[in-house]
Amino acid sequence: xxxxxxxxxxxxxxxxxxxxxxxxxxxxxxxxxxxxxxxxxxxxxxxxxxxxxxxxxxxxxxxxxxxxxxxxxxxxxxxxxxxxxxxxxxxxxxxxxxxxxxxxxxxxxxxxxxxxxxxxxxxxxxxxxxxxxxxxxxxxxxxxxxxxxxxxxxxxxxxxxxxxxxxxxxxxxxxxxxxxxxxxxxxxxxxxxxxxxxxxxxxxxxxxxxxxxxxxxxxxxxxxxxxxxxxxxxxxxxxxxxxxxxxxxxxxxxxxxxxxxxxxxxxxxxxxxxxxxxxxxxxxxxxxxxxxxxxxxxxxxxxxxxxxxxxxxxxxxxxxxxxxxxxxxxxxxxxxxxxxxxxxxxxxxxxxxxxxxxxxxxxxxxxxxxxxxxxxxxxxxxxxxxxxxxxxxxxxxxxxxxxxxxxxxxxxxxxxxxxxxxxxxxxxxxxxxxxxxxxxxxxxxxxxxxxxxxxxxxxxxxxxxxxxxxxxxxxxxxxxxxxxxxxxxxxxxxxxxxxxxxxxxxxxxxxxxxxxxxxxxxxxxxxxxxxxxxxxxxxxxxxxxxxxxxxxxxxxxxxxxxxxxxxxxxxxxxxx
Amino acid sequence: xxxxxxxxxxxxxxxxxxxxxxxxxxxxxxxxxxxxxxxxxxxxxxxxxxxxxxxxxxxxxxxxxxxxxxxxxxxxxxxxxxxxxxxxx
Numbered sequence: 001x002x003x004x005x006x007x008x009x010x011x012x013x014x015x016x017x018x019x020x021x022x023x024x025x026x027x028x029x030x031x032x033x034x035x036x037x038x039x040x041x042x043x044x045x046x047x048x049x050x051x052x053x054x055x056x057x058x059x060x061x062x063x064x065x066x067x068x069x070x071x072x073x074x075x076x077x078x079x080x081x082x083x084x085x086x087x088x089x090x091x092x093x094x095x096x097x098x099x100x101x102x103x104x105x106x107x108x109x110x111x112x113x114x115x116x117x118x119x120x121x122x123x124x125x126x127x128x129x130x131x132x133x134x135x136x137x138x139x140x141x142x143x144x145x146x147x148x149x150x151x152x153x154x155x156x157x158x159x160x161x162x163x164x165x166x167x168x169x170x171x172x173x174x175x176x177x178x179x180x181x182x183x184x185x186x187x188x189x190x191x192x193x194x195x196x197x198x199x200x201x202x203x204x205x206x207x208x209x210x211x212x213x214x215x216x217x218x219x220x221x222x223x224x225x226x227x228x229x230x231x232x233x234x235x236x237x238x239x240x241x242x243x244x245x246x247x248x249x250x251x252x253x254x255x256x257x258x259x260x261x262x263x264x265x266x267x268x269x270x271x272x273x274x275x276x277x278x279x280x281x282x283x284x285x286x287x288x289x290x291x292x293x294x295x296x297x298x299x300x301x302x303x304x305x306x307x308x309x310x311x312x313x314x315x316x317x318x319x320x321x322x323x324x325x326x327x328x329x330x331x332x333x334x335x336x337x338x339x340x341x342x343x344x345x346x347x348x349x350x351x352x353x354x355x356x357x358x359x360x361x362x363x364x365x366x367x368x369x370x371x372x373x374x375x376x377x378x379x380x381x382x383x384x385x386x387x388x389x390x391x392x393x394x395x396x397x398x399x400x401x402x403x404x405x406x407x408x409x410x411x412x413x414x415x416x417x418x419x420x421x422x423x424x425x426x427x428x429x430x431x432x433x434x435x436x437x438x439x440x441x442x443x444x445x446x447x448x449x450x451x452x453x454x455x456x457x458x459x460x461x462x463x464x465x466x467x468x469x470x471x472x473x474x475x476x477x478x479x480x481x482x483x484x485x486x487x488x489x490x491x492x493x494x495x496x497x498x499x500x501x502x503x504x505x506x507x508x509x510x511x512x513x514x515x516x517x518x519x520x521x522x523x524x525x526x527x528x529x530x531x532x533x534x535x536x537x538x539x540x541x542x543x544x545x546x547x548x549x550x551x552x553x554x555x556x557x558x559x560x561x562x563x564x565x566x567x568x569x570x571x572x573x574x575x576x
Numbered sequence: 577x578x579x580x581x582x583x584x585x586x587x588x589x590x591x592x593x594x595x596x597x598x599x600x601x602x603x604x605x606x607x608x609x610x611x612x613x614x615x616x617x618x619x620x621x622x623x624x625x626x627x628x629x630x631x632x633x634x635x636x637x638x639x640x641x642x643x644x645x646x647x648x649x650x651x652x653x654x655x656x657x658x659x660x661x662x663x664x665x
Binding site for chain 1: 584585587588589590591592593616620629630631633635640659660661662
């Protein structure tokens with residue numbers, strides 16, 4: 001048996017000429033989606049030495065292989081390009097509806113090139129069953145994301161979803177995100193946040209993408225019966241399990257605090273005295289009096305980890321308030337209250353900013369004495385001033401390294417220019433190895449390993465394994481919170497295309513993705529010497545037994561050499 | 577012997593060992609044994625007053641243990657598992 005979805009296309013958008021065209025999707029690429037597809041396109045079509053905010057950068061929007069099918073929790077989309085933050089290749093992944101909608105239309109990737117001659121020009125990209133076209137969007141310049149999507153919702157059919165960049169992206173700030181609308185209210189609450197790809201979108205004058213699949217149905221598998229059985233059994237098995245994310249990732253706060261990986265005051269400690277008031281359990285408690293609750297950000301999701309957070313007045317504030325945001329905008333800045341973090345999260349979503357990068361940058365300003373620790377109101381005021389060109393707000397919008405440069409402060413926690421996420425590389429050294437070696441830089445979604453008991457001899461394999469599993473997961477469309485393993489993914493691929501996908505093939509797909517990304521970075525000028533963390537990670541100890549990141553360069557380089565597959569590669573779950 | 581199944585985030589004290597056999601006894605007695613052999617393990621599971629941490633879930637042979645049931649006896653062949661949610665978001 002063979003077959004599966006046919007007639008797939010790539011949509012090319014030329015922002016210089018303001019034209020669009022479709023090309024057939026190569027048959028040889030059928031198992032490439034999301035992150036792996038983005039890497040392949042960038043390696044072939046983007047000059048790695050280009051200015052990330054210039055016309056030669058290429059912005060890729062690529063749904064996963066399984067997006068648009070009936071596979072549970074499989075609708076994620078990868079946004080890719082050369083990062084203005086790291087100057088290397090970047091993939092940032094988002095939930096919401098756009099991934100499923102593009103794939104229902106058979107569009108495996110939107111590839112955006114060029115730049116309008118007039119940087120003041122704004123455009124919207126309309127995609128539907130009839131085709132694709134660019135339309136003028138000057139009227140939306142510097143419009144905040146929620147107001148923009150509210151207006152787009154009146155302009156396009158109810159079946160449409162949107163991707164957008166906020167003012168931060170338009171102002172080409174290196175911590176800018178790409179917003180994606182969720183499935184309930186079409187709020188721009190889901191973000192491909194890391195690496196500043198919103199600035200790449202903004203630099204191209206692309207304010208939004210509206211995707212309307214109309215009544216197009218789900219993508220059908222070659223082996224419909226087998227695929228249906230897989231969906232049913234996988235869902236049943238997941239729902240019979242502990243469903244650890246049913247109260248959201250914010251519930252992780254107490255465990256992270258216990259493990260000394262809930263960074264406080266610009267990572268000078270791994271524990272916050274305010275863990276109890278930042279714990280996601282407080283958010284869940286608020287549902288009974290304020291409203292809100294748990295929901296799924298995309299259709300067909302069985303994890304339902306996204307919280308909808310209401311204020312004391314019972315009105316919607318934000319969604320989803322995640323562990324990473326509570327850590328970086330909360331504990332890392334000594335903010336005590338989850339409600340303040342909810343306001344800050346909303347501001348970041350409005351402006352189109354990565355909450356990790358923003359919280360890390362503000363933490364540096366506070367550590368340098370520019371702002372008071374824990375002054376949430378000053379943080380909100382600073383973010384509101386971002387569109388006005390305020391120097392400190394601009395530094396925050398440009399990320400942790402820019403904040404370090406502005407203040408001359410010595411403690412700037414980053415790897416390759418990107419802020420280190422909550423999961424700290426000192427108690428979690430194998431995760432630190434991922435931050436050093438991943439083509440993505442300091443990105444926990446590239447290969448998170450929360451095992452403080454691992455010994456140095458285990459770091460290289462554990463990191464390589466986690467990076468392989470997550471690379472394949474982020475190429476599949478599956479959400480990392482579903483925690484699929486490589487056997488799960490290859491079985492779904494096999495049923496989708498009616499052909500067996502072997503363990504060797506799925507291992508190769510993961511490795512090729514990493515190899516393409518490393519090759520891009522090599523051509524961009526990176527060397528092995530760049531595979532390191534900022535000095536403060538090896539100088540400032542934290543933890544119950546104070547420890548620094550002290551993994552040897554040999555182990556770090558060994559992580560980038562392909563190791564033979566072991567059985568545990570195929571049973572290891574994606575984590576992020 | 578009963579077996580403790582330990583998820584990765586809790587393997588600091590066991591130095592990445594994920595399964596440990598313990599002598600039959602109550603859950604609390606098994607935790608005491610784990611603490612003797614792997615100092616620092618117990619405090620990951622129970623509070624200073626001996627109650628299960630709110631964020632910890634224990635499963636015996638696949639069934640969730642009631643939060644107050646730390647006196648439950650573990651027999652030969654039983655598996656007691658800590659389940660931990662870890663994700664960034």
